[in-house]
Amino acid sequence: MEINSCVNIMNSEKESGSLGRIIKSVLEGHAPPPDFIPEWLLDDAARFSSIRGRFSRLTNLERLVTVLRHKNPDYVPCSPMVFGACRRLTGASYPDFALEPDATAKSLLAGFELIGGEAIVPMPDLSVEAADFGQKIIYPENSTPHPDYTDPLIKDVRDYGKIEKIDLRGAQRMQSTLKVNHILVNEIGFGGIVSGFCFGPLGVLSMMRGAERLFRDCIHHPSDVLAALDVITEVLIEYVEAQCDTGVSAVTLDTLFASWNGLGKKLWEKIEGEFTSKLANAIRRKGCIIVVHNCGDGIYFDSQIHFMEPGIINFAHLPDDCSSRKELKRRYGDQVVLMGYIDTSLLSYGTPYEVMQECRMQIEDLGEGGGFILAPGCEFPPNGPLENAVAIVKAAQLYGQTHGGKR
């Protein structure tokens, strides 16, 4: 049966292309696109790792593959999602960290080495894509870059029609991100997985219009908004494809407005749903895992699963249709890998021990049976105490043992 499956893969033109990508990745020294690996092989690997994890420590990749296939690893994997905070490890200023890919990569690698975790999920400030469309950005010395909202690119409803497709090759900040991805993939190798990142099309538009005006426009002028989203999505598809080509294993799509903090569920489906679907398909065609990041309140798991079929959802609050962690695990635990959801406030001001205890409770509720990656619900606070990031990694190792031990 398994030999037949191999033969089938070789016979399929699409899948032989996939095999080529797998071989290329391995020869280059990094993890291959996960979705190109046959499911039976991933399942067998996960089963084997789950058994081996009872007796010996797994590698980072083995641990991740095991939870992604919803099996118990040796302990729960984690990603502390330390991004802007990493700049402090190398002394980079925030503007240099945001604009100089070598400085960004150096800082992220320092974070990976010093703090740990199994996955690097870079979370660039949300102005990257908008900056390349021409939005003026402010780069504070010690805070996250953001649009100059006193000078939005879209000042008037008529300006939606002025958004034009840009050439990715000349898009300075997106090119910087691609370079960062490339460096990380090569440096991390088989030591973990690296994810790309792309702000969703509606998010990008909000950077150029301002969220409040955009929200009103979604109701009063939906066709203008949709036309702009169409153009933006075309560029973003090229962008996520280029990210996949750097060798990342996953691409994270930030869909903030698919939550109570954004549009109502039906309105989100009408305005952004189909565009996120196109982006997800582009990522899927490249064999990478789709990660949805959404740090809004009451996020729409059901709608986002419907449109994007993500492998992982990184969340900061319970979804709109769940009232407890256990209900979340019961309802969605077999559909996606849950990734979260340590509170930003706790990471900013809690003690490391408080962070560890919160992690312990989350692992207890969400970790059983695999399908869970411990992580903050949003980027680790850029000026937060780094010992709290270390506490996440420590808690995963100490309390995340799924075959006895401290649990």
Place this chain on the structure above:
Amino acid sequence: MTESNALLKKLETAVSEHRDEVMADALDAALDAGAPSADVRHAIMQGLENVRHRLMSNDFSIPDFLICIDTATGGLDRLSSLRKDDRAGEEDISLVIGVVEGDPHDMGKNIIAAVYRTRGYHVFDLGREVSKDTFVRSVQETGAKVLALSAMMSTTMTGMRDIIQEVRVKSPDTVVIVGGAPMDEKLAASYGADGYAESAVNVLEETEAAVKKCSSEVLRNL
């Protein structure tokens, strides 16, 4: 139901359903039918109240609420233009609101300011990226009973602590309430705030509770 009451109910519903033209017609007709300004103001306020509590649920979204606010604000402006100097039905509470320095996100603050305004507070909106000195000076100059601070970034929210400390010295009777995505009740208390509001859903109740608590403490200390 009298004609006036029926028109006030129609006005209230028009605000809840963000129907601008119906609101304007109902408001004019209610005044013509002899409805007092205070009742008209209350109907507008109630129209927004009907939907405020449905926020942060699948019942009612922020974009819907924003356009309800537009309708309510349009109603209050229309009332003011038709009944100049008639402030009946307004609260006698002045309030300063703004987003802390370095933070450009003001949608949440704008919503909260509109909710306060519709409730009848005298709102002094300082906008976004407001310095500590501007907050402190504005509270002193306006004699604000309440200071409402917003922060949406963890990198800049620490500015709240310094503002609160300074306001405590310069305007000790001012009640400080804070909110924003990276905040929670515990953090608000550690900054020295008198109250914390998670969203527009509970901001009025939390503010009123904080004012009441602070008034009780003042009385106890007399």
